[in-house]
Amino acid sequence: MKKTLVIVGLGLIGGSMALALKGFEDYEIVGVDVSQPTLRYASEHGVGDRVTEYAADVIPQADVVALALHPQGILDFLHTYKDQFKPGALVWDVCGVKSAILEGANCLPDTVDFIGCHPMAGTEFSGVEHAFAELFQGSHFLLIPRETSQPEHLALLERLAAYMGCKDVHRTTAQAHDALIAYTSQVMHIIAVAVCDDPTLFDCKGYEGSSFRGCTRVAALDVGLWTQLFSLNQPALLEVLDRLIGNLQSYREVLATGDRKALAEKLAFSAARKRQMDLPGPDLLE
Amino acid sequence: MKKTLVIVGLGLIGGSMALALKGFEDYEIVGVDVSQPTLRYASEHGVGDRVTEYAADVIPQADVVALALHPQGILDFLHTYKDQFKPGALVWDVCGVKSAILEGANCLPDTVDFIGCHPMAGTEFSGVEHAFAELFQGSHFLLIPRETSQPEHLALLERLAAYMGCKDVHRTTAQAHDALIAYTSQVMHIIAVAVCDDPTLFDCKGYEGSSFRGCTRVAALDVGLWTQLFSLNQPALLEVLDRLIGNLQSYREVLATGDRKALAEKLAFSAARKRQMDLPGPDLLE
Numbered sequence: 303m304k305k306t307l308v309i310v311g312l313g314l315i316g317g318s319m320a321l322a323l324k325g326f327e328d329y330e331i332v333g334v335d336v337s338q339p340t341l342r343y344a345s346e347h348g349v350g351d352r353v354t355e356y357a358a359d360v361i362p363q364a365d366v367v368a369l370a371l372h373p374q375g376i377l378d379f380l381h382t383y384k385d386q387f388k389p390g391a392l393v394w395d396v397c398g399v400k401s402a403i404l405e406g407a408n409c410l411p412d413t414v415d416f417i418g419c420h421p422m423a424g425t426e427f428s429g430v431e432h433a434f435a436e437l438f439q440g441s442h443f444l445l446i447p448r449e450t451s452q453p454e455h456l457a458l459l460e461r462l463a464a465y466m467g468c469k470d471v472h473r474t475t476a477q478a479h480d481a482l483i484a485y486t487s488q489v490m491h492i493i494a495v496a497v498c499d500d501p502t503l504f505d506c507k508g509y510e511g512s513s514f515r516g517c518t519r520v521a522a523l524d525v526g527l528w529t530q531l532f533s534l535n536q537p538a539l540l541e542v543l544d545r546l547i548g549n550l551q552s553y554r555e556v557l558a559t560g561d562r563k564a565l566a567e568k569l570a571f572s573a574a575r576k577r578q579m580d581l582p583g584p585d586l587l588e
Numbered sequence: 589m590k591k592t593l594v595i596v597g598l599g600l601i602g603g604s605m606a607l608a609l610k611g612f613e614d615y616e617i618v619g620v621d622v623s624q625p626t627l628r629y630a631s632e633h634g635v636g637d638r639v640t641e642y643a644a645d646v647i648p649q650a651d652v653v654a655l656a657l658h659p660q661g662i663l664d665f666l667h668t669y670k671d672q673f674k675p676g677a678l679v680w681d682v683c684g685v686k687s688a689i690l691e692g693a694n695c696l697p698d699t700v701d702f703i704g705c706h707p708m709a710g711t712e713f714s715g716v717e718h719a720f721a722e723l724f725q726g727s728h729f730l731l732i733p734r735e736t737s738q739p740e741h742l743a744l745l746e747r748l749a750a751y752m753g754c755k756d757v758h759r760t761t762a763q764a765h766d767a768l769i770a771y772t773s774q775v776m777h778i779i780a781v782a783v784c785d786d787p788t789l790f791d792c793k794g795y796e797g798s799s800f801r802g803c804t805r806v807a808a809l810d811v812g813l814w815t816q817l818f819s820l821n822q823p824a825l826l827e828v829l830d831r832l833i834g835n836l837q838s839y840r841e842v843l844a845t846g847d848r849k850a851l852a853e854k855l856a857f858s859a860a861r862k863r864q865m866d867l868p869g870p871d872l873l874e
Binding site for chain 1: 708808814831837857861
């Protein structure tokens with residue numbers, strides 16, 4: 303008899319996982335979503351082996367449950383279904399904040415093995431109609447084991463990540479993950495929206511250069527999702543944001559003094575860091 | 589007899605102008621540069637009709653002189669050659685700061701008509717070997733007339749910009765130009781270098797997302813050039829930088845309160861501005 307892998311939430315990520323994981327070992331892939339149009343689309347396009355509206359019907363039988371909801375949706379789902387998971391089940395999530403999710407998962411009974419994950423893939427679109435099986439090709443899969451995580455579950459997630467097309471699985475801590483994401487992604491979004499708050503924005507329409515477009519591209523963000531991501535990663539994000547503001551202030555100060563030599567030295571330091579960052583390394587040489 | 593249009597500085601911009609302006613009306617295009625390899629390359633590749641090392645030989649006969657040096661180089665050139673321009677000559681520059689250049693041009697005698705210009709084109713490369721005639725195709729040409737600017741010179745620059753391939757000529761003031769450039773370009777470069785100053789930069793190598801790469805792309809900048817551009821536009825840049833830091837602080841504060849509703853409202857405001865900015869307008873519909 304086949305085992306059951308339930309994916310809760312058939313958006314861009316969950317839908318793409320449901321497509322990418324079809325045929326994985328001896329698992330039947332079952333998609334769950336509350337939206338009728340999403341279920342109809344998923345059913346018509348083979349997103350998973352079958353789909354259902356009712357999580358309560360499939361969660362108690364599921365060997366593996368992947369939560370692909372927005373962060374608050376994951377926390378709410380864990381709270382609602384905490385006593386309905388099958389004893390021995392592996393439950394994991396895919397969202398972009400980890401400390402808050404792992405803390406929320408403490409509500410689960412000891413019989414459930416919860417492991418935080420983050421396949422680092424995405425596009426600027428959302429919804430099942432933009433899902434595609436190749437979304438995870440070449441991406442990193444971040445894995446946050448807990449002390450109680452079962453080795454066979456960690457091994458299962460590694461095989462699963464490889465089957466989806468991820469190029470590697472990197473084990474880290476929730477704290478390190480959240481600091482990484484705060485810096486490499488979240489604060490870039492804060493910069494983008496803050497730049498767009500400048501009162502002269504519309505006066506510049508048509509005169510933006512490529513640096514402006516590169517910096518502000520992500521400002522037209524999904525407000526609901528990013529409110530949750532920022533809020534649930536508040537401590538790490540505040541730290542990065544304070545460091546950024548400090549580094550901007552530092553440039554402001556040297557600029558204000560009019561000391562060109564000091565400004566040139568500071569720019570040389572930063573530009574060298576960027577060039578160092580862009581050198582081919584283990585990641586780029588693959 | 590042909591008129592003479594001298595281009596001083598055969599780098600990416602000056603070299604591309606020397607290529608793009610060949611055949612313009614009845615002008616002979618004469619390139620000036622102090623670098624022997626640059627002169628040799630220019631001569632071998634037809635960058636301009638002829639080239640010379642000696643500005644003093646050609647400036648006194650030139651009807652039009654275009655200064656395509658770095659900003660400080662323009663200021664120094666004006667100071668050195670102020671008494672050698674032909675009476676009635678049009679002198680213009682192409683650099684990305686205007687108030688400081690126009691102030692520097694006050695050293696010229698009244699017989700010389702200096703007009704600040706800024707063809708908004710460029711690439712990440714520099715040097716005559718990267719110059720190409722099509723560089724200005726579709727770009728804006730910003731023109732900063734002075735009270736004493738002669739209408740026939742303004743008209744000449746408009747024809748010249750059109751001949752180079754610029755899609756329009758926009759007349760503005762030095763102050764408005766410098767505020768525009770401080771916001772749309774300079775502060776984007778300050779952001780990029782400040783982000784790279786974060787101590788965790790190298791820990792994130794290989795895990796940068798597209799938002800990070802988009803924001804920091806321009807951080808590997810030409811230190812000499814940008815030190816001049818920032819320094820010579822200090823007042824406008826400080827204003828924009830202070831507004832940006834204020835807008836980041838404002839996001840920091842609402843994030844620190846933990847008030848999700850307020851954060852969502854703030855994000856919705858900024859994201860709507862970005863979407864509004866991206867709507868097709870006069871510029872995009874062309």
